[in-house]
Amino acid sequence: MSSTSFDTIGDASAPLEATEISGDQSHRFLMEGYEFGRHRFEKHRTDAFRTRLLGRPVTFLRGAGAAEFFYGADRFTRVGAMPRSVLHSLQDEGSVQTLDFDPHRRRRAIFLDVLGETRREALTSLVSEEWELRWRSLRESAEPLSLIQTSGQVLTDTALRWLGIECTPEERRRLAAEFLAMIDGAGSFGPRNWHGRLLRLRTERWARELVRFRRTNGSETTDSPFDRILQHREEGTPLDERTAAIELLNLLRPTVAVSRFVGFAGLALHLHPSWRERVASDDRWLLPFTEEVRRTAPFFPAIGGRAIGTQYWRGLTFAPGDWVMVDLFATHRDARRWNDPDRFDPGRFVPHPVEGLVPQGAGSMTDGHRCPGEPATIDLLAVLVRALARAEWTAPSQDLRVDLRRLPALPGRHGMLIQPSA
Numbered sequence: 001m002s003s004t005s006f007d008t009i010g011d012a013s014a015p016l017e018a019t020e021i022s023g024d025q026s027h028r029f030l031m032e033g034y035e036f037g038r039h040r041f042e043k044h045r046t047d048a049f050r051t052r053l054l055g056r057p058v059t060f061l062r063g064a065g066a067a068e069f070f071y072g073a074d075r076f077t078r079v080g081a082m083p084r085s086v087l088h089s090l091q092d093e094g095s096v097q098t099l100d101f102d103p104h105r106r107r108r109a110i111f112l113d114v115l116g117e118t119r120r121e122a123l124t125s126l127v128s129e130e131w132e133l134r135w136r137s138l139r140e141s142a143e144p145l146s147l148i149q150t151s152g153q154v155l156t157d158t159a160l161r162w163l164g165i166e167c168t169p170e171e172r173r174r175l176a177a178e179f180l181a182m183i184d185g186a187g188s189f190g191p192r193n194w195h196g197r198l199l200r201l202r203t204e205r206w207a208r209e210l211v212r213f214r215r216t217n218g219s220e221t222t223d224s225p226f227d228r229i230l231q232h233r234e235e236g237t238p239l240d241e242r243t244a245a246i247e248l249l250n251l252l253r254p255t256v257a258v259s260r261f262v263g264f265a266g267l268a269l270h271l272h273p274s275w276r277e278r279v280a281s282d283d284r285w286l287l288p289f290t291e292e293v294r295r296t297a298p299f300f301p302a303i304g305g306r307a308i309g310t311q312y313w314r315g316l317t318f319a320p321g322d323w324v325m326v327d328l329f330a331t332h333r334d335a336r337r338w339n340d341p342d343r344f345d346p347g348r349f350v351p352h353p354v355e356g357l358v359p360q361g362a363g364s365m366t367d368g369h370r371c372p373g374e375p376a377t378i379d380l381l382a383v384l385v386r387a388l389a390r391a392e393w394t395a396p397s398q399d400l401r402v403d404l405r406r407l408p409a410l411p412g413r414h415g416m417l418i419q420p421s422a
């Protein structure tokens, strides 16, 4: 492919050509995982290539500019853009992510409201409390702990309290296990995915019962985030029971998903003791450290959408219905944007902010599908990273390699095991 399309980074108006890669690449995608796109962008020296996945034509794009374009309001719909197996594990039909135009904006208002600054402060003070409680009880543990599971439980307990939902300890344990399994099953096909989907149905039943109970008891009157969902009206009508349950899960499950970042943060603290020291002793390093975790941790490899109407960008034309994938992993490992991209270096985020970081989407917060939970993710992660950097623990002997063919990837084979030391 022409070298011009590769060398024009920074020139957002320069025309791009998409390299054609023939043959269906589904098998290669499964074999190469996160690095599927990166390998091809680098091999063909391009920021755009067209190929086939699951028998359908698709265009892969790389770069923060591509993400900005893709996240423009009402340009790409998520409907029909992700395999149903992924959709059913993480998002749900009828949820905010599957809406466009005014219905999307109306629904999204719930998330922008409950994830605004005031309620976020409550969330971060709760997570700090929950972590302290759990760490105190685990400090004496003779067995190593999985950091993903431990922080997943902390985040489940936090989110339930924040939402204003009371649960027994058994229920909280069951819910944490279900959310973690759903998240773990999202990128896979076969048993891991079926397990996740089965659990999703169970969790959805639980959420629907909760909605029904609250409504029949007429108690949806507090200003908790849960009640905000129940009070929400669309053209004068409250959300039906299933939709309210789905949006409730849309606050719970992604909060628990922050545990993936916590696991990778733990891995980084272990592998880079000098950063652990700096983060533990000086809060000014917290944000650069968490940003570098969000850049390097392999979570969502790419985000897919189908063009709504004809879309033009840098000489490329997308007809209505065309399938586009913005490759987040390749965007964060692009050596032209990030010096030595595979190296963990929070220093690259000083001064902050820097452009080009898109692990939770791009574009405006009010329109489009950018993650409304991004500020909350940063806050939660910062609290947990600080606590983790200051706590006494070691990493027992374990396989710490990150398998980039596994979707979603794990920090080490067991989700980063740590051994607390009292």
Ligand code: HEM
Binding pocket: 078, 096, 097, 098, 108, 111, 115, 250, 251, 252, 254, 255, 257, 258, 259, 260, 261, 299, 300, 303, 359, 360, 361, 368, 369, 370, 371, 372, 373, 374, 376, 377
């Ligand atoms: C592990 C941390 C997280 C990651 C990596 C993440 C990633 C993302 C990404 C990439 C999107 C855009 C999807 C698309 O374009 O189709 C998204 C959307 C969304 N996220 Fe997050 N997210 C995280 C945490 C959160 C949290 C903490 C919440 C809420 C408590 C949240 C709620 C949502 C919702 C409701 C959407 C759909 C928004 C829309 O379609 O308008 N996320 N997330």
